[in-house]
Amino acid sequence: xxxxxxxxxxxxxxxxxxxxxxxxxxxxxxxxxxxxxxxxxxxxxxxxxxxxxxxxxxxxxxxxxxxxxxxxxxxxxxxxxxxxxxxxxxxxxxxxxxxxxxxxxxxxxxxxxxxxxxxxxxxxxxxxxxxxxxxxxxxxxxxxxxxxxxxxxxxxxxxxxxxxxxxxxxxxxxxxxxxxxxxxxxxxxxxxxxxxxxxxxxxxxxxxxxxxxxxxxxxxxxxxxxxxxxxxxxxxxxxxxxxxxxxxxxxxxxxxxxxxxxxxxxxxxxxxxxxxxxxxxxxxxxxxxxxxxxxxxxxxxxxxxxxxxxxxxxxxxxxxxxxxxxxxxxxxxxxxxxxxxxxxxxxxxxxxxxxxxxxxxxxxxxxxxxxxxxxxxxxxxxxxxxxxxxxxxxxxxxxxxxxxxxxxxxxxxxxxxxxxxxxxxxxxxxxxxxxxxxxxxxxxxxxxxxxxxxxxxxxxxxxxxxxxxxxxxxxxxxxxxxxxxxxxxxxx
RNA sequence: CGGGAGGUAGUUCAGCCCGGUAGAAUACCUGGUUUGGGACCAGGGGGUCGCAGGUUCGAAUCCUGUCCUCCCGACCA
Numbered sequence: 001x002x003x004x005x006x007x008x009x010x011x012x013x014x015x016x017x018x019x020x021x022x023x024x025x026x027x028x029x030x031x032x033x034x035x036x037x038x039x040x041x042x043x044x045x046x047x048x049x050x051x052x053x054x055x056x057x058x059x060x061x062x063x064x065x066x067x068x069x070x071x072x073x074x075x076x077x078x079x080x081x082x083x084x085x086x087x088x089x090x091x092x093x094x095x096x097x098x099x100x101x102x103x104x105x106x107x108x109x110x111x112x113x114x115x116x117x118x119x120x121x122x123x124x125x126x127x128x129x130x131x132x133x134x135x136x137x138x139x140x141x142x143x144x145x146x147x148x149x150x151x152x153x154x155x156x157x158x159x160x161x162x163x164x165x166x167x168x169x170x171x172x173x174x175x176x177x178x179x180x181x182x183x184x185x186x187x188x189x190x191x192x193x194x195x196x197x198x199x200x201x202x203x204x205x206x207x208x209x210x211x212x213x214x215x216x217x218x219x220x221x222x223x224x225x226x227x228x229x230x231x232x233x234x235x236x237x238x239x240x241x242x243x244x245x246x247x248x249x250x251x252x253x254x255x256x257x258x259x260x261x262x263x264x265x266x267x268x269x270x271x272x273x274x275x276x277x278x279x280x281x282x283x284x285x286x287x288x289x290x291x292x293x294x295x296x297x298x299x300x301x302x303x304x305x306x307x308x309x310x311x312x313x314x315x316x317x318x319x320x321x322x323x324x325x326x327x328x329x330x331x332x333x334x335x336x337x338x339x340x341x342x343x344x345x346x347x348x349x350x351x352x353x354x355x356x357x358x359x360x361x362x363x364x365x366x367x368x369x370x371x372x373x374x375x376x377x378x379x380x381x382x383x384x385x386x387x388x389x390x391x392x393x394x395x396x397x398x399x400x401x402x403x404x405x406x407x408x409x410x411x412x413x414x415x416x417x418x419x420x421x422x423x424x425x426x427x428x429x430x431x432x433x434x435x436x437x438x439x440x441x442x443x444x445x446x447x448x449x450x451x452x453x454x455x456x457x458x459x460x461x462x463x464x465x466x467x468x469x470x471x472x473x474x475x476x477x478x479x480x481x482x483x484x485x486x487x488x489x490x491x492x
Numbered sequence: 493c494g495g496g497a498g499g500u501a502g503u504u505c506a507g508c509c510c511g512g513u514a515g516a517a518u519a520c521c522u523g524g525u526u527u528g529g530g531a532c533c534a535g536g537g538g539g540u541c542g543c544a545g546g547u548u549c550g551a552a553u554c555c556u557g558u559c560c561u562c563c564c565g566a567c568c569a
Contacts, residue, residue: 011563013562013563014562014563017562028560028561029560030559030560031560032559032560032561081569084569085569087567087568088567088568123569124569155568155569157567157568158493158566158567158568159493159565159566159567159568165568212569216569217569218569219569220569224569226569238569241569243569271569273569306528307527308527308528309527310526310527311527342527344527344530345526345527345529345530345531346527346528346529346530347527347528347529347530347531348529348530348531349529349530350528350529350530351529351530352530363528363529365527365528367528368528375528
């Protein structure tokens with residue numbers, strides 16, 4: 001039919017696009033590199049956002065909102081940060097349009113409405129936020145500041161991909177200010193763990209927690225911590241980052257505080273973020289050639305019920321039975337939909353909800369009603385079974401939990417199988433090409449070698465895992481001594 | 493930004509080479525029969541052919557420009 005999906009083996013990229021478009025997560029838009037997030041995709045984002053937001057609040061953070069625009073002079077204050085983002089900034093230079101005298105009915109930029117100072121559309125908000133924190137902080141009593149903002153940002157990427165890299169995307173960015181280096185470091189690591197907790201336990205995507213090399217570090221950070229996930233095509237995806245910013249932004253924006261001994265010092269900072277890119281990770285981690293597979297804890301719909309009937313009489317009997325079931329499911333907090341739309345037949349609905357990744361599907365017909373059973377189908381395993389109506393709601397609740405665990409276990413097994421220790425250059429190259437995934441390899445610790453490896457293989461160091469095992473060895477490229485293995489992969 | 497492909501009905505596409513007033517499937521609307529894996533019959537509506545210029549008696553078709561998308565590459569906290 002018109003909704004066929006390209007298989008992963010035929011064309012992985014096209015498969016991904018098909019899922020996003022045909023699964024109705026998002027659409028292309030009239031704006032280069034920008035997508036429309038459709039209601040189903042946005043419902044998914046809302047679920048993710050709500051869980052994360054609660055986690056942030058449970059760890060003492062509060063939400064605020066800062067402007068979309070950053071005056072250029074503020075933006076350039078922290079030089080490394082500005083330099084890192086300069087190539088992908090959208091700039092507002094004018095504030096008015098006027099009728100175009102040469103083209104009736106058309107508009108042109110009013111050349112007299114040029115801004116004194118250009119405004120940068122935020123690619124990240126450190127600058128505007130730290131220029132504000134300057135006014136909020138005078139004493140150690142004003143610290144810490146633990147603020148998060150849910151916002152959109154713009155990065156003018158050369159090549160975009162739905163969810164994975166769009167010119168505009170939604171995210172949250174935490175920006176915290178602390179009195180001591182240690183406190184800021186603790187916060188950086190704490191939020192990394194929050195992210196890992198969320199991605200693993202709600203999205204069912206296993207991640208490796210680690211530190212970026214200087215080469216891959218956030219512009220303006222002293223250290224960048226990250227969580228790295230593995231996709232089904234063997235490429236890695238950076239799923240979230242948490243940055244220890246040191247005193248860089250405090251110095252750039254002159255944010256000082258008096259400590260207990262009345263000595264002035266610069267404030268210590270962190271920032272951390274995850275974005276709608278996580279949806280891309282989710283899609284690529286679990287889905288199959290029949291469509292999306294969504295983990296129950298964040299699936300917009302957890303259960304769909306499809307009636308099968310001949311005539312109004314049967315329909316009415318099924319309605320009555322389903323109504324009770326729906327009520328008990330809803331009372332347990334389960335997101336359920338009874339799809340009794342008469343325009344689509346059962347087979348069509350089955351295919352549709354499989355495409356959309358609904359974890360559980362119930363089919364109930366007159367035959368089932370007589371036997372007091374329903375047909376229960378799992379999206380993840382495609383298993384179908386006939387189960388009694390008696391105690392169904394509880395069983396569904398358990399099953400959703402089981403599916404959640406199963407998805408994680410499966411993804412974890414795949415991920416673990418794809419961390420390959422390699423000891424020679426030939427092995428490194430051939431495993432990258434044939435198997436993919438992470439290569440655990442020795443590296444001499446220099447940016448030059450890292451760059452050379454990237455140039456030769458397109459593989460980058462995804463991270464140095466936290467609590468990494470120390471082990472003497474030799475760099476796979478240069479043969480120089482190395483104290484530990486780091487994780488290389490080709491990445492999105 | 494470089495290379496390749498593409499934009500025609502809501503959607504997927506044919507028509508373009510060789511200019512002559514726009515087509516299929518599907519979706520949609522109406523009525524009926526249906527309903528346990530993407531139903532069937534009958535009738536019906538829907539497109540200034542991405543946009544802007546140009547050539548021509550005449551442009552979906554030829555030419556120029558421009559916008560948007562996809563794939564590969566470069567770039568990318």
